Amino acid sequence: MDKIIENNVNDIVDTILKDYTHDRSIDKMKLFTQPDRFVIIKIIDNLMKIMYPGYFRDTSHKIYIMENSTRVLIEDTLFRLNKQIELALKYSPNYENADDCELHVEAQRLTVDFFHTLPKVRALLETDLQAAFDGDPAAYSKEEVILSYPGLQAITINRLAHELFLLNVPLIPRIMTEYAHSTTGIDIHPGATIGEYFFIDHGTGIVVGETTTIGNNVKIYQGVTLGALSTRGGQKLQGKKRHPTIGDNVTIYAGASILGGDSIIGENCVIGSNVFITTSIPAGTKVNIKNQELKYHQGKKTVNEPVDPDETWFYII
Amino acid sequence: MDKIIENNVNDIVDTILKDYTHDRSIDKMKLFTQPDRFVIIKIIDNLMKIMYPGYFRDTSHKIYIMENSTRVLIEDTLFRLNKQIELALKYSPNYENADDCELHVEAQRLTVDFFHTLPKVRALLETDLQAAFDGDPAAYSKEEVILSYPGLQAITINRLAHELFLLNVPLIPRIMTEYAHSTTGIDIHPGATIGEYFFIDHGTGIVVGETTTIGNNVKIYQGVTLGALSTRGGQKLQGKKRHPTIGDNVTIYAGASILGGDSIIGENCVIGSNVFITTSIPAGTKVNIKNQELKYHQGKKTVNEPVDPDETWFYII
Amino acid sequence: MDKIIENNVNDIVDTILKDYTHDRSIDKMKLFTQPDRFVIIKIIDNLMKIMYPGYFRDTSHKIYIMENSTRVLIEDTLFRLNKQIELALKYSPNYENADDCELHVEAQRLTVDFFHTLPKVRALLETDLQAAFDGDPAAYSKEEVILSYPGLQAITINRLAHELFLLNVPLIPRIMTEYAHSTTGIDIHPGATIGEYFFIDHGTGIVVGETTTIGNNVKIYQGVTLGALSTRGGQKLQGKKRHPTIGDNVTIYAGASILGGDSIIGENCVIGSNVFITTSIPAGTKVNIKNQELKYHQGKKTVNEPVDPDETWFYII
Numbered sequence: 001m002d003k004i005i006e007n008n009v010n011d012i013v014d015t016i017l018k019d020y021t022h023d024r025s026i027d028k029m030k031l032f033t034q035p036d037r038f039v040i041i042k043i044i045d046n047l048m049k050i051m052y053p054g055y056f057r058d059t060s061h062k063i064y065i066m067e068n069s070t071r072v073l074i075e076d077t078l079f080r081l082n083k084q085i086e087l088a089l090k091y092s093p094n095y096e097n098a099d100d101c102e103l104h105v106e107a108q109r110l111t112v113d114f115f116h117t118l119p120k121v122r123a124l125l126e127t128d129l130q131a132a133f134d135g136d137p138a139a140y141s142k143e144e145v146i147l148s149y150p151g152l153q154a155i156t157i158n159r160l161a162h163e164l165f166l167l168n169v170p171l172i173p174r175i176m177t178e179y180a181h182s183t184t185g186i187d188i189h190p191g192a193t194i195g196e197y198f199f200i201d202h203g204t205g206i207v208v209g210e211t212t213t214i215g216n217n218v219k220i221y222q223g224v225t226l227g228a229l230s231t232r233g234g235q236k237l238q239g240k241k242r243h244p245t246i247g248d249n250v251t252i253y254a255g256a257s258i259l260g261g262d263s264i265i266g267e268n269c270v271i272g273s274n275v276f277i278t279t280s281i282p283a284g285t286k287v288n289i290k291n292q293e294l295k296y297h298q299g300k301k302t303v304n305e306p307v308d309p310d311e312t313w314f315y316i317i
Numbered sequence: 318m319d320k321i322i323e324n325n326v327n328d329i330v331d332t333i334l335k336d337y338t339h340d341r342s343i344d345k346m347k348l349f350t351q352p353d354r355f356v357i358i359k360i361i362d363n364l365m366k367i368m369y370p371g372y373f374r375d376t377s378h379k380i381y382i383m384e385n386s387t388r389v390l391i392e393d394t395l396f397r398l399n400k401q402i403e404l405a406l407k408y409s410p411n412y413e414n415a416d417d418c419e420l421h422v423e424a425q426r427l428t429v430d431f432f433h434t435l436p437k438v439r440a441l442l443e444t445d446l447q448a449a450f451d452g453d454p455a456a457y458s459k460e461e462v463i464l465s466y467p468g469l470q471a472i473t474i475n476r477l478a479h480e481l482f483l484l485n486v487p488l489i490p491r492i493m494t495e496y497a498h499s500t501t502g503i504d505i506h507p508g509a510t511i512g513e514y515f516f517i518d519h520g521t522g523i524v525v526g527e528t529t530t531i532g533n534n535v536k537i538y539q540g541v542t543l544g545a546l547s548t549r550g551g552q553k554l555q556g557k558k559r560h561p562t563i564g565d566n567v568t569i570y571a572g573a574s575i576l577g578g579d580s581i582i583g584e585n586c587v588i589g590s591n592v593f594i595t596t597s598i599p600a601g602t603k604v605n606i607k608n609q610e611l612k613y614h615q616g617k618k619t620v621n622e623p624v625d626p627d628e629t630w631f632y633i634i
Numbered sequence: 635m636d637k638i639i640e641n642n643v644n645d646i647v648d649t650i651l652k653d654y655t656h657d658r659s660i661d662k663m664k665l666f667t668q669p670d671r672f673v674i675i676k677i678i679d680n681l682m683k684i685m686y687p688g689y690f691r692d693t694s695h696k697i698y699i700m701e702n703s704t705r706v707l708i709e710d711t712l713f714r715l716n717k718q719i720e721l722a723l724k725y726s727p728n729y730e731n732a733d734d735c736e737l738h739v740e741a742q743r744l745t746v747d748f749f750h751t752l753p754k755v756r757a758l759l760e761t762d763l764q765a766a767f768d769g770d771p772a773a774y775s776k777e778e779v780i781l782s783y784p785g786l787q788a789i790t791i792n793r794l795a796h797e798l799f800l801l802n803v804p805l806i807p808r809i810m811t812e813y814a815h816s817t818t819g820i821d822i823h824p825g826a827t828i829g830e831y832f833f834i835d836h837g838t839g840i841v842v843g844e845t846t847t848i849g850n851n852v853k854i855y856q857g858v859t860l861g862a863l864s865t866r867g868g869q870k871l872q873g874k875k876r877h878p879t880i881g882d883n884v885t886i887y888a889g890a891s892i893l894g895g896d897s898i899i900g901e902n903c904v905i906g907s908n909v910f911i912t913t914s915i916p917a918g919t920k921v922n923i924k925n926q927e928l929k930y931h932q933g934k935k936t937v938n939e940p941v942d943p944d945e946t947w948f949y950i951i
């Protein structure tokens with residue numbers, strides 16, 4: 001009785017190996033033929049160090065001259081990203097008929113193209129940093145924003161992933177933004193187009209869909225959804241404009257939902273907390289929900305309405 | 318003045334060691350007598366590799382023959398899980414009078430029983446994968462879903478934890494699902510019973526309670542709560558059916574709450590965003606909130622109602 | 635064509651290094667002059683082991699005598715935290731004119747002062763643990779709460795960060811609480827003042843602002859915001875009381891928002907799900923939203939109102 005596991009190991013292994021032979025999607029296991037999520041997370045770490053060189057450092061070796069360590073960091077990132085892109089291209093309909101040699105060359109070209117976008121991305125991130133510091137009275141310094149704000153982390157990873165998305169690299173952009181989603185609770189699809197000076201406060205629960213367009217100087221708070229309307233269309237809707245367009249200088253407060261590809265929020269609008277919008281709003285409009293009607297009970301009495309003393313008050317837990 | 322810490326180390330250590338002698342719950346420290354959260358996270362990583370063998374790999378060594386590495390992986394997982402279960406069983410009221418030898422045998426039996434459920438779990442996960450791909454126009458490939466979707470990650474860990482829950486293993490199932498909660502924002506109790514073709518989109522903020530039952534082909538979106546109603550009953554409610562029952566082919570949109578153990582949502586229902594339900598809904602019903610009444614202001618004018626020009630408009634930040 | 639990356643490495647490196655010379659905030663890179671986020675995460679791990687010595691252990695070496703390993707752990711944490719505080723003090727307006735020697739001494743003093751608060755913090759955590767176990771029918775044991783509940787993890791890190799905040803240590807407290815935010819979805823500013831027996835259930839999406847005050851025996855659920863009201867005041871509001879005051883024995887259910895520095899929720903209040911409050915509430919009051927008016931459709935018929943049979947029903951995705 002003491003060797004139950006030992007006696008069952010071979011049976012268990014055989015059962016599981018046999019379970020891999022059903023030819024389902026989960027059974028595909030061509031070795032080393034797809035991007036590796038953990039390598040992509042390492043690439044994100046590297047890119048954070050390249051974006052903010054004085055803030056995130058490699059502490060595994062002593063650095064005297066930043067230039068030297070930056071050279072090594074960039075080379076390492078080029079090498080890893082190139083390899084992952086080459087693996088990812090096999091999932092692109094654009095390269096269905098390409099041979100391995102063509103993919104090899106194309107992956108290198110895309111990797112180099114991506115790196116040439118980095119100064120543009122860094123210029124945008126400087127505006128995001130400024131917007132976060134200016135917009136939040138709880139921000140004591142810009143260093144605090146860079147080292148701790150989830151909103152800046154999410155938009156950094158999103159802006160990088162968006163460049164790969166624009167280069168039509170499959171899989172990797174989404175793996176990157178879902179990693180940001182995992183660490184910040186902020187779910188921005190890499191396809192979304194976002195202007196400069198973008199500020200996300202708190203951020204948990206934010207969803208920004210693939211075909212969303214956001215102007216300059218926009219602020220959004222926790223729980224905001226920029227989403228799609230659907231009648232269970234599923235895959236048939238792929239590629240269509242399904243998500244809203246947000247103008248410059250718009251603020252969208254916590255819990256608001258703006259939905260649909262035809263919804264355009266004009267410049268300088270302010271969308272209040274918990275507002276639910278499926279249409280366009282003209283420029284310069286403030287939108288709020290009407291004052292919520294509340295019930296107040298004190299013991300068996302009520303303040304503002306007749307009340308059934310036997311009414312049960314329930315609460316969600 | 319330069320050696321403040323050095324001069325205070327012994328005093329600090331003594332103060333903290335003394336603080337451990339108050340016999341409170343936080344002071345319990347019988348060595349190696351309880352499950353280790355970090356080992357359980359390692360077990361989850363292993364199980365992800367066993368569930369999706371071609372997608373999550375051990376990159377620490379070169380693999381030529383998948384079968385060989387799978388054998389090692391399964392043996393390692395059996396060994397670790399067995400040890401953690403043996404530690405956890407001491408917390409089960411079912412084994413209060415068992416001696417160490419009985420626990421040793423029982424842990425092995427439960428470990429083997431758990432592994433025999435894996436093909437059944439994998440068959441369910443294939444349906445979840447299909448549901449996610451079919452339901453989301455932003456999904457470009459099934460590989461993208463496996464490698465990046467938090468919903469599939471959460472349901473994978475939940476289905477595994479649920480099998481351990483059904484075997485009455487204490488502690489470990491909840492540590493597993495709270496790890497999924499931490500990485501995905503999706504909080505599903507391991508006790509919840511969930512049918513095939515289950516799809517979670519976005520997912521942040523979802524809460525599914527312990528005694529929830531969910532049918533086949535159900536979709537839920539971010540911020541949905543399948544929760545309990547309570548009058549601060551606390552521990553007295555343990556084990557009672559407190560959470561709703563959801564029929565087949567039901568869709569529950571973002572932010573909806575369905576509450577209470579007597580609430581049954583019939584087959585083919587559609588529950589709209591932000592709906593708050595504490596009763597049953599007959600099969601085939603669509604439920605929406607009535608159109609929200611909104612206030613629109615432009616400068617000092619309003620579009621749809623008389624307005625006090627001195628009214629202050631506040632926003633949550 | 636085969637060496638595209640090799641041929642472009644130097645150009646890419648030069649472009650990025652040149653991009654670092656624009657003298658923007660993101661270009662600051664004085665070596666080793668600011669706190670390191672990853673070291674602070676290591677310090678948090680150590681502090682979790684010091685707070686709950688029997689629950690989170692260093693598994694990298696065998697432990698026979700807990701006292702010995704605790705001594706090493708405390709020394710390591712003192713050393714690391716002291717170094718990070720010394721780096722952080724340069725960001726404090728209080729030490730603008732201090733020389734390196736003064737900072738060196740001050741950092742040691744603050745480190746020692748922080749460690750002397752740990753028994754007080756542990757006493758509070760024991761009350762939080764008790765509140766979580768008493769309040770949640772899904773909690774099977776206190777061990778389960780310590781090993782898996784995100785609410786206890788968040789309040790533990792928050793109480794530690796709050797002590798550093800009270801000592802006016804810059805940067806580090808916020809990095810600590812944003813780490814907790816990342817792993818739990820619970821965003822509590824280190825400035826918030828929180829009484830004993832504090833219980834957070836589920837927790838994802840909770841936001842508690844910097845100047846919030848919370849009494850004893852308070853429970854809050856997922857998605858609760860204790861936030862500020864603003865008219866885009868930004869940095870001008872720094873340091874002002876902007877967030878609410880919550881009395882003893884108050885329960886705040888999922889999705890409720892309580893906003894503004896003048897809002898005081900009296901003792902023994904119960905705030906229902908999704909309530910939105912910007913004023914004070916007298917002690918002993920229960921506040922709920924009025925019953926939501928819902929639309930029910932079955933095929934082309936409705937149950938409770940006339941309906942346009944051609945009306946399109948949309949859903950957010």
